[in-house]
Amino acid sequence: MIDLFSQLLTDYTLRTVALGAATLGIVGGGLGSYAVLRGQSLLGDAISHAALPGVALAFLITGSKAPLPLMLGAAFTGVLATLIIIGVTNTTRVPYDSALALMLSVFFGVGLVLLTYLQQHAGAAQAGLDSFLFGQAAALVEQDVVTMAVLGGVALLVMLLFWKEFKILAFDPAFGRSLGFPIRALDVALTTLLVIAIVIGLQTVGVVLMSAIIVAPAAAARQWTDQLGAMVALAAVFGAVSGISGAFVSGTTANLPTGPTIVLCMGSIVVVSLVIAPNRGLFWMWWNQRRTSQRLRRERVLCYLYTLARKHEHPKYAHEAATLDALVSGSTRTTYVLRQLAEAGFVSRTEKGKWHLTDMGIEEAHRLAKSRNLISDFPPTEDERSTD
Amino acid sequence: MSAAQIEIQMVAAVVAVACALPGAFLVLRGMAMMSDAISHAILPGIVAGVLLTGSLHSPFLILAAALTGLLTTVLVETINNTGQVKEDAAIGIVFPVLFSLGVVMIAKFAGDMHLDTDAVLLGELAFAPFNRFTVFGYDLGPQALWIMGSVLAVNAFFLLLFYKELKLATFDPSLASSLGFRPRPLHYALMGLVSLTAVSAFDAVGSILVVALMVGPPATGYLLTDRLDVLIGLSAGIGIGNAVLGYWGAHLLDASIAGAMATTTGIAFGAAVMCAPKRGLVAQWRRRRRQRWTFAEQMLSIHLRQHENTPEANRECRIEHLQEHLNWEPDFAQRVVSYASKKGTIRRENGHLSLTEDGRAVAQDAATRT
Known part of the structure; x- marks a missing residue:
């Protein structure tokens, strides 16, 4: 462990990549939370694909491969694609997801045409532009990371400054409008911040995987909390952890590309969160459901014993477990339930293997039957038995 | 045109039609993004197939990858069904994870297999004529043409066989299930076709163009017609047009064919958005403008009729008064008056406006309708 840390601090490439990946994870996770909450998870995918022509155009115009102009170009076409998607959805009957898929592939296609055109005409000068396609974290240099950190930091700062406004935009835009907030402008602003988060990550993970950086940490964080602030913070932490561990694992293992490793780390966090997060986790949901159904089954058996006993005018009349089996449908055998009830002291077993209620059991069954309106008065009728 | 050029265009056209058939239903069912997800997520299936068979062109590879496509669908639905993650977020997580898995598999195990991510994402249609399909030494044309032709046949056959069911399940899923059709197997069958088509096409055109070909032509056609059969036919036709135009565009610019085909798809869609006869922006704008004038004409005739043969008629029925009253x-008043008199609904005599018989009918009609 100490070794790994010292390596992280001393190895220049590893440190640069890890810092870049962490930045990307924090910004992507934080702003991605809004995208996920607003049902725009796939917009990130469209924006990242649409950034490709912007990168090529920026290079075509400036002839420079400095990160800032390329990122600005990417942001420009990313915003353009978003505006077209929104415009098409609002003015025609083409559904949102079709507009999204179409613009994603069309912009990407234009980018591809520009890139191949550059390859034919600009010669070697354009080499490296296609790292935006698949990401090439190992090629990150300090200048890239600084640019990413500054742009991402500004984006996060703006998000914090307009926290209240963005919150109302995400949860109840109609209410926000009635309060006089400029919802449309806020929408554009928040989407622009998302574009920034995407653009700064392209070089590290590439166009295709960017969608995971936006969606996965946020979806994982959503499992742990119902608070926006906690969710944004947690998503940023998940993003950073995945980024650093992904960079680290791929940096120390031969032939393991960084971008995909980061995404796989994020995927694992999502799976773990889906399963074990308290309240919303699938395991806990299953656990609670199991406990509830066991409790209900116990109560049913108790009620049946009570009803049967009353029919025999003896509150402690003993019955075969098989009798109860016939009454209680369900997969679990009644003997198992009866044993549980015996442990709780509600029933007890005669020497002949029959079961009857104890005093405590009678009291409990009476309470249950009353609270559920199972029986009103003695003796029970056919109807009452079928109500259960 | 050289033989290779013709062959490339034929492959492109066949891919376009094969994609458009399931694509039409994806667009109508609001599942367009599944084409994106599936076309990326088949990567690990392709790699696994290549590793197992040792070849990039084995039928087993297509099967393995198509199964991965179905797996994507199942995974997305499983996550969605937990009720914890929305469907779009599930898609946004599942396909990058599977794609990453594929990239890692390539880097780890398939470095020497002539398989890289570029090829899967971008495809290279220009190479299609080089892989020949030969039987007993006879050259029967490019392999891609045969593969895509078969996929097209499968898609067309499925569509013909289940046209009614697909139509019903697409437009009224609840009616379909209440009538005893099973929408779920149909859904998976459709997704299976999407996977199969995406897998077969990746070699020729790459996964991103698959998305353009599946979603673009049907979305364009959707603006032009209200009939499902026409939509499917239009999608196929638009797909072929985009493919051929795209090929020549790429030829002209010496650029990626797949990219150029996606670009023409975008241009065709843009043209439809602007100029579609009923739903285009131009048509919408003209309709709105016409409505404005018709409405003004109605207002004017109602106003004139209100004051017809009354003592105030002389004061009310003057063009100057419209400014005040309406x-x-x-x-604008001037233009409405000349519009209405040109249409013959009002008469103008020394600044006094009066209704013609037509004008009275207009007023009567507008008044009873409101």
Whole structure:
């Protein structure tokens, strides 16, 4: 462990990549939370694909491969694609997801045409532009990371400054409008911040995987909390952890590309969160459901014993477990339930293997039957038995 | 045109039609993004197939990858069904994870297999004529043409066989299930076709163009017609047009064919958005403008009829008065009056406006309708 840390601090490439990946994870996770909450998870995918022509155009115009102009170009076409998607959805009957898929592939296609055109005409000068396609974290240099950190930091700062406004935009835009907030402008602003988060990550993970950086940490964080602030913070932490561990694992293992490793780390966090997060986790949901159904089954058996006993005018009349089996449908055998009830002291077993209620059991069954309106008065009728 | 050029265009056209058939239903069912997800997520299936068979062109590879496509669908639905993650977020997580898995598999195990991510994402249609399909030494044309032709046949056959069911399940899923059709197997069958088509096409055109070909032509056609059969036919036709135009565009610019085909798809869609006969922006704008004038004409005739043969008629039925009474700008009032008199609904005599028989009918009609 100490070794790994010292390596992280001393190895220049590893440190640069890890810092870049962490930045990307924090910004992507934080702003991605809004995208996920607003049902725009796939917009990130469209924006990242649409950034490709912007990168090529920026290079075509400036002839420079400095990160800032390329990122600005990417942001420009990313915003353009978003505006077209929104415009098409609002003015025609083409559904949102079709507009999204179409613009994603069309912009990407234009980018591809520009890139191949550059390859034919600009010669070697354009080499490296296609790292935006698949990401090439190992090629990150300090200048890239600084640019990413500054742009991402500004984006996060703006998000914090307009926290209240963005919150109302995400949860109840109609209410926000009635309060006089400029919802449309806020929408554009928040989407622009998302574009920034995407653009700064392209070089590290590439166009295709960017969608995971936006969606996965946020979806994982959503499992742990119902608070926006906690969710944004947690998503940023998940993003950073995945980024650093992904960079680290791929940096120390031969032939393991960084971008995909980061995404796989994020995927694992999502799976773990889906399963074990308290309240919303699938395991806990299953656990609670199991406990509830066991409790209900116990109560049913108790009620049946009570009803049967009353029919025999003896509150402690003993019955075969098989009798109860016939009454209680369900997969679990009644003997198992009866044993549980015996442990709780509600029933007890005669020497002949029959079961009857104890005093405590009678009291409990009476309470249950009353609270559920199972029986009103003695003796029970056919109807009452079928109500259960 | 050289033979290779013709062959490339034929492959492109066949891919376009094969994609458009399931694509039409994806667009109508609001599942367009599944084409994106599936076309990326098949990567690990392709790699696994290549590793197992040792070849990039084995039928087993297509099967393995198509199964991965179905797996994507199942995974997305499983996550969605937990009720914890929305469907779009599930898609946004599942396909990058599977794609990453594929990239890692390539880097780890398939470095020497002539398989890289570029090839899967971008495809290279220009190479299609080089892989020949030969039987007993006879050259029967490019392999891609045969593969895609078969996929097209499968898609067309499925569509013909289940046209009614697909139509019903697409437009009214609840009616379909209440009538005893099973929408779920149909859904998976459709997704299976999407996977199969995406897998077969990746070699020729790459996964991103698959998305353009599946979603673009049907979305364009959707603006032009209200009939499902026409939509499917239009999608196929638009797909072929985009493919051929795209090929020549790429030829002209010496650029990626797949990219150029996606670009023409975008241009065709843009043209439809602007100029579609009923739903285009131009048509919408003209309709709105016409409505404005018709409405103004109705207002004017109702106003004139109100004051017809009354003592105030002389004061009310003057063009100057419209500004005050209907709150019209002088210029606008002037234009409405000339519009209406040109249409013969009002008469103008020394600044006094009166209704013609037609005008009375207009007023009567507008008044009873409101």
